[in-house]
Amino acid sequence: MTLRVRWTLEQARRALGLPGAVAAALLAVAAALHWGASADALDRARALDRQSATLERRLANMSAAPRDLSASEQLAALERRFDTDADVTSALSTLEATARKRGITLQQAEFKLVHQPSEPFARYVMQLPVKTDYRSLRRFTRDAMRALPGLSMEEVSLRRSDPHSTQLEAQLRLVLFLRKG
DSSP states (O other): OOHHHHHHHHHHHHHHHHHHHHHHHHHHHHHHHHHHHHHHHHHHHHHHHHHHHHHHHHHHHHTSOOOOOOHHHHHHHHHHTSOBGGGHHHHHHHHHHHHHHTTOOOOOOEEEEEOOTTSSEEEEEEEEEEEEEHHHHHHHHHHHHHHOTTEEEEEEEEEOSSTTOOEEEEEEEEEEEEEOO
């Protein structure tokens, strides 16, 4: 730096005094924080833009017009989504694993397999007594229905023995629709 510039800076520092120097330092810190926060927000915005573009591409690929299916092809596609009655063991273990994941113990249950010759699906009716909190019960039923496309909830009965308790005594009647195999 030249002597003239140093002299000018020294005169400015003396004119400002301690309060001015503190104010200048705070201004510099505020500018640095603003610049840093802006850069971080800009990075997050760019990441969200990339994620949005990816999701839009996936949606466009999914909604590409498939060829029109006949009624019998539509029915066959629907039936392929359901397990067969021979796969009931794997479906029950999926249901039990989903319950365990949500902290629910299935200690006893009643099962009844209903085959009617005139219907294309067999019904596996399950009566499940459960003791848990409401949130776990909701998450269990949501996860079970996602994991097993043929599962439906026929009846739910909730009871709380103590008004201050978070534990519910629930009776769930679930129906698992199975392709006849």
